Amino acid sequence: MRAKFSQEFLASPDGAEMTSIMRACVHCGFCNATCPTYQLLGDELDGPRGRIYLIKSMLDEASVGKATQTHLDRCLTCRSCETTCPSGVRYSRLLELARPMVEEKVDRGSWELIQRWLIRAIVPHRRRFNLLMALARAVKPLLPSAVRELVPPSVAPVAPVTDIHSRKMILLDGCVQQSVAPNINAAACEIFNQQGIQLLSFPKSGCCGAVSYHLGELAEAQAYARSNIDAWSTALEAGAQAVVAASTGCAVMLKEYSDLLAGDPLYADRASRISEIVSDPSEVLDPQALGRAYRAQSNHRIAFHAPCTMQHGLGVAGKAEACLRAVGFELTDVADGHLCCGSAGSYSLLQPELANRLLDQKVAALERDRPMQIATANIGCLMHVQRRADPEVLHWLEVIRPHRVGPE
Ligand code: SF4
Numbered sequence: 001m002r003a004k005f006s007q008e009f010l011a012s013p014d015g016a017e018m019t020s021i022m023r024a025c026v027h028c029g030f031c032n033a034t035c036p037t038y039q040l041l042g043d044e045l046d047g048p049r050g051r052i053y054l055i056k057s058m059l060d061e062a063s064v065g066k067a068t069q070t071h072l073d074r075c076l077t078c079r080s081c082e083t084t085c086p087s088g089v090r091y092s093r094l095l096e097l098a099r100p101m102v103e104e105k106v107d108r109g110s111w112e113l114i115q116r117w118l119i120r121a122i123v124p125h126r127r128r129f130n131l132l133m134a135l136a137r138a139v140k141p142l143l144p145s146a147v148r149e150l151v152p153p154s155v156a157p158v159a160p161v162t163d164i165h166s167r168k169m170i171l172l173d174g175c176v177q178q179s180v181a182p183n184i185n186a187a188a189c190e191i192f193n194q195q196g197i198q199l200l201s202f203p204k205s206g207c208c209g210a211v212s213y214h215l216g217e218l219a220e221a222q223a224y225a226r227s228n229i230d231a232w233s234t235a236l237e238a239g240a241q242a243v244v245a246a247s248t249g250c251a252v253m254l255k256e257y258s259d260l261l262a263g264d265p266l267y268a269d270r271a272s273r274i275s276e277i278v279s280d281p282s283e284v285l286d287p288q289a290l291g292r293a294y295r296a297q298s299n300h301r302i303a304f305h306a307p308c309t310m311q312h313g314l315g316v317a318g319k320a321e322a323c324l325r326a327v328g329f330e331l332t333d334v335a336d337g338h339l340c341c342g343s344a345g346s347y348s349l350l351q352p353e354l355a356n357r358l359l360d361q362k363v364a365a366l367e368r369d370r371p372m373q374i375a376t377a378n379i380g381c382l383m384h385v386q387r388r389a390d391p392e393v394l395h396w397l398e399v400i401r402p403h404r405v406g407p408e
């Protein structure tokens with residue numbers, strides 16, 4: 001298939017941005033060394049340099065077809081390549097701009113379209129997702145094992161508790177996280193409260209938009225972003241200091257709001273403000289203060305799985321681990337900690353074979369030193385790893401929460 005991209009497109013803001021990102025690449029190939037799909041498949045076109053080449057070929061009016069779509073689909077958007085790249089190539093931004101273009105030019109089979117539509121129609125909507133989970137749990141024993149392991153256990157929610165403080169921050173309610181692991185946000189409220197910060201919850205906010213964004217549905221992602229901005233505007237004007245997202249995948253998406261709504265005169269400024277102040281809990285919490293208020297028993301061994309969105313997306317590697325160590329947990333060594341677990345949003349549903357190979361590698365690395373629990377920082381990773389891990393898998397805030405030593 002031939003695709004024409006006019007000079008007009010190449011001169012447009014998106015075209016100019018894509019060209020500038022591609023020009024930064026010096027084709028050194030260092031990125032291939034840390035790319036999980038290149039490591040698994042050994043094909044240049046399943047590594048970042050090859051994918052940049054495919055996108056460049058598309059824009060240079062070469063052919064764009066099923067092969068381009070397949071190799072871009074196999075990318076986890078884990079951004080490990082960005083951490084490795086010596087030239088600072090913004091690969092993930094290039095990919096997010098390229099995906100909708102490929103979507104427009106290359107047909108998908110009906111089954112793929114249905115799968116993608118179902119994911120977008122169910123996952124970001126808490127009520128629909130809850131209903132699906134309730135049905136799946138009811139028939140779980142009858143499901144084939146590959147489907148059964150996708151159904152997470154149900155969790156009894158604990159009501160979040162907070163006092164009124166002058167320091168206030170907005171807490172992203174989110175979608176799947178609140179359904180599958182409602183106690184993550186409850187733990188965040190309690191721990192922030194202990195540090196004198198009131199987390200504010202806004203029921204009218206919802207999905208951050210990442211599910212749609214990574215499936216190439218930009219308009220839908222923009223609609224989620226606008227809805228969240230509207231829900232938070234009053235609190236932002238009243239002086240809320242940050243937007244806290246307990247799941248690092250959502251935090252990275254909130255960081256993208258400035259790019260996502262840059263062309264919208266009504267929302268661009270507020271979107272930029274949110275991207276500036278979005279924070280992971282590990283950036284806000286003070287490890288020393290945590291260590292005074294919470295105390296783990298000696299020899300409480302934890303394996304920490306650092307999500308790609310935490311280390312490569314937000315660039316806050318090591319901060320959550322510092323909080324856990326300050327509380328007294330012993331952290332095991334986890335080999336190849338820079339590699340993705342295969343969750344990657346909807347990737348585990350759309351690319352199950354690659355996702356499961358990465359999952360098995362990750363679980364083996366996490367379990368090697370026999371931890372008592374596995375801690376992570378993103379709901380997608382948590383659900384994916386708990387499918388095959390023996391120890392309990394929790395968000396790191398949930399791991400800390402039960403170890404309160406009493407009011408200071
Ligand atoms: S993306 Fe970066 S690391 Fe990869 S080939 Fe280009 S310059 Fe080299």
Ligand code: SF4
Nearest residue numbers: 035075076078079081
């Ligand atoms: S984002 Fe991850 S999977 Fe995609 S090219 Fe970069 S390292 Fe490879």
